[in-house]
Every structure is written in structure tokens, then in C-alpha cells.
Amino acid sequence: MAVRGTIVGIDSPEALEKALRAAYYLADEGLATAAYLGLALGKPLLLEGAPGVGKTEAAKAIAAVLGRRLIRLQCYEGIDASAALYEWNYPRQMLAIRQAGEESIDIFGETFLIERPMLAALRAPDSAVLLIDEIDRADQEFEAFLLEFLSDFQISIPERGTVRAAERPVVVLTSNRTRDLHEALRRRCVYHWIDYPTAEREARIVMMRASSVAEQTARAVVAAVGKLRREPLSKAPGIAEAVDWAEAATLLNKGGARWPDAFKRSIGVALKDEEDLHFIAPKLDALIAEAAA
């Protein structure tokens, strides 16, 4: 197993956790360990979890810690090679052929190649972090293709030959688990399931993310969100929603709304489904009062 050399100044999960905190991301021990192992072993990091627990944010924070550019590939149903790897700039090629006239010209040169995220990451492995976001949305074919990419880190372009990464690039994959990923993909990665944070940690996250929010507000919001997550809602509020809710309520409060009322009026940033709102409406007063206590 090829263990990569030292990563600048980070020699333990605790050191990584500290560095992530400096990048405004509070990771728990499990995530810090998995991320550290991924970096040190040169394996991709696969993060799964409910929507809004901070999977994408984790990738951004890792890129910030390493001082690298984040290249993001958003997956969707039907994503294909020309969106993920590379594409030829056909209009430009056509113009070049016209202009060249009788002279011979190489239309598969660098100037005609449009880099897409995966190729870009491959060609600059030491200055980029590749984020393959919501891999569960892509079709299984793309997943199979990814398998090849993640084990060899090479791409072959028929017209030019194979592009191989000089070193293993840092890759983070995220999934909402709307479907099971293939075992083979999980196997190639270092895996971490991100759960909703503890109330304590979530309150710290809210305060870190939204500096205008008072501690008491943050705790109340976190308590309320915690209760909402236990209700049978079609979309439970994530961390991002908690942050938004705290900020929105603070904003309304500054505008003159009284406290419990400010929470109640800004519920729309936490729950974004008409049925969920309808369902929770009768319980909302009690829930907020309880949380604010």
C-alpha cells in the first residue's frame, strides 16, 4: 500500500480536525479520521449522509486546508464523458481547417481541447481537489466508468493517447444515498457516513457560520431543528437550514419582531415543503416554546 508522503503539517486526524476548524468546518472525530486516512493512503474519500449534513462543505474545507483549487463535478442522470472528461472544440477545429488551406495542421492540439473536471484534476493533481458531487444521481454506467478512473487515475483520449496523473489526486465523492452505490466503488474509497451532529456541535456550527447569531438563538434553533428531524417529514431540515433559520430569525428580530414570533415567521427557510409545513403547523408553537426554554 502506497502511503503518500507527509501532507503539509498534518500528521494525525487531530491535526486535520484543527486545520478544518480554521477553515470554518467543524468535523467530528470519525470524519477527521476518514479524511486523514484518505489523504494519507491516497484513496478517494466517499462521504454519504442525508441531504444538508455538510458533505459538499467538507470537500470545500479540505480543499481550503490543502490550499488547493476545488474542481467540482455535479452528477446528474445521463452525465456523460463530454461533460465529465473532455470535449473537442469543434467550431474552432473547423475554423482552423478552413484557415490552414493547403498547409497541414494538427487539429488535435492542446488549443482545441476543452478540459472538463476529471481531466482538469488529472492534469493538476497537486493543485486541485476533485469533488464528484451526488454520485448517486448519475447512472450506473457512469459509476462503472468512475471505477476505472478511481483505480488507475488515467484517461485515454483516442486522438492523443493516455493522460496519467503524476500523483494520485485528492478526490472526494458525495452521495445522498438515494440508491445503493456499487460495492466495488465503496471498496476503492475510504468511507464515512456523516450523521446529523450532536446538538452541542451543531450550535457551534451555527455560530461559526452565522456570526450575527447570538448563542441563545443558536441553541434554540438547534433544539427546534432536532425536534423537527424526529417528525415524519418528507425533507428534514439539514445543517444549512438550521444556519439559515437562525440567521433569518435574528434578522426579523432586529427588524422588531419578538422572539418566539421571529422563529415562527421564518419557518419557511427551515421547512420547504408545503405538506411538511401543513403537518407541523399545529405543533409549531409548542415546539418552538419548548426549544427556546
Added chain:
Amino acid sequence: MNDELQLPRAARIFVSFVTLLRSNGFSIAPDQTTAFLAAIELLGPRSLEHIRRAGLATLAPPPERRATYDRLFDLHFRGSEAIEHAEGEDEETVRLQEEGRGEDEPPLSDEANESGLAAARGEALVERRFAQLSTSDALRRLSREASARLPRRRGHRRMRARRGPFTDLRRTLRDSVRSDGEVLRLGQLRRRLRPRKLLLLIDVSGSMKARTEENMRLAHGLLQAVHTAEVFTFGTRLTRVTRPLRLKRCEQALTAAAHLVSDWDGGTRIGDALQAFLAVPRFGGYARGAAVIIVSDGLERGDVSALRDAVAKLSRRAWRLSWLTPLATGPGFQPQTEALIAIQRFVDDLLDGGSSAAVVSHLLSLGRKVA
């Protein structure tokens, strides 16, 4: 070669932990073991917690089986006793909240069997055999026509076509090189069609007893024919049976599914079952943009509001929602039960599901329908 490679003593306990996990149904590849060892080395390890986390990260136990993993870990490294060998709640089964009603009412099929005459029984047997024959016919038809007539959706990828809305720049350029850069013919592309997701929800409660086996056979046939289908059973529980039914041989698949489903021929709470289905995000996602087919008699006991809400929600998520009930026998079928009347305006089709042939012909007609 008699001096075989020996594991270092210190590594043995970790490798044997992996073996223990495997024997408990975790699938772990050899290179994951290697990564596990490398991870332990990297982390120090300074405490047992480090080893646990290294295992979580590299051996990747699925989140639902995390508790089992932890228990095995404690058993192996801490030697703690009183470990229950029973597996935790299976990931694919969602238990509905027990409310203690409807449970002990007798299943409807028993009531229907009024006459105890031997002749009647004999007739039933004949009918059964006949039904099976037509089932196999229906299945054969399904596998033959599935690829052409099941619903499809427009994919994102393009394919070359004689005529289409997009220009194939790549091909046009290639061709033009042959003619000194002169474009003689524009290549064209169109969207490729892909099989649409199918979601089959089968009622396995007592009142559907007579149909259950054939419905399961049908589900098996469907899963063999298309890879985009998902199958669930519901009664008092909701169970995902897609995985066992993917097995090739029908008998084997049905046996495997039978082990998984524990609420055969029991009571029904359709509303609660569908609510439970929608509440699990992973399951709910299967319905999005899918052709959803529910095979159930819709005999809901008590309050129908849960059922109505669930069906309304499902219909908004689905591409097309079909409810196939054995009660609907003719083309002019008008629902009589409260439950079916309640959901009537949310479903796209309310049709006959009384025989395999009817279900199959509905499935195969979906390809021509629009949402």
C-alpha cells in the same frame, strides 16, 4: 517453498477481525484489509477507538449495519460477553407502527370460502392450475415484449440519427476532413431513449392471499426483464424484495424473498405502509419520475385519510400511478369501497389486477402512455 509468508503476530488480531466480519455477512475485499492495516499503522494506534474508526473508514460497513459492526468489534477486541447473536433490524424492512387494530380480524379469503364441498375444492384446484398456466403465458409475454413496450424516458445522452434536433459537430468535422474541410453534410443527433424507472408495490396481506404468489412471480419476471425496476411488498410491514428477486432462477428467488418478508397473509394497513415507504428518503426516491404500480385490493380498515394522503403524495412524485385491484373486473368498473373512492382522483389508472395476464397487459401498455 516451505517458508510461507507469515503474518506478523501483531497483525493477526486485525485480520481475524476482518474474517469475523465476513462470516457475519459483511463483504470486504482483500485490498480493504490491506488498507485497514495501513490505516491502523498510520493512526498510531493510541486507543481502541482509533482502530474502530480505521475499520469504519476502510472496511466501509453500511450505515444500517453500524450497530452490528460495533457489537462485533467489542466482541473481538474487548471480549465483551452477552453479545446477542441476533442481527439488528434488517435494513430493507420498515416496521409499521403497531396500533393494535385490524390485526386480529380474519383475512377475507377465509370468509369467501363458504361451501365446504369437496367438489368446490376440486374446482378451485382446476382454476388454480389454469391460472398458473396463464401466468406462465403472461410471463413469457412480458419477457418477450418488455424491451419494446415498457415505458421509456428521454435520456440525456445523444445518439446519431438520420434526423434529429441537434447537430453532430464531431461527426461533421470528421467527415469534412475527408473533403478538405468542406462541410458537405451535417450529421445529426437525437436524444437516446432510456427505460423508465418502474416501482411495483405488492399487497401481500390476507385478503390478497390468492393472488400473492402469482404477483411475486410476475415481479420476478419484471426484474429479470428490466434492470430499472424496484419491488416492495406490504402488509403490516414494508419490505424491499428487489434484491432477492434479482436472482435468476424463479424458485430460488421466491424462496429468498419469502425469508425476507415476514408478514405474508396478515393484516393490512395500506395507508401506513405507503406512508412508511415515503418516509424513507431512499425508498421515496424510487418513486420519483417512475411508473408506479400498486397491486392491491385497497381494502383499508378504518380511517382512509392516511391512505389518501400517501397516494396523493405518491402521485405527485410518480410519472404515472396505476392501481391494479382484483375487484375491478370490467371496463366500467366503479369503486365501491371507501378507500378506493378516496384515492380515485389521484391515480391515473384504476384497473383490473385480478390475473397475471391483466397486470402484464397493463404494464406493456404503459409505454404508449403519457403522464
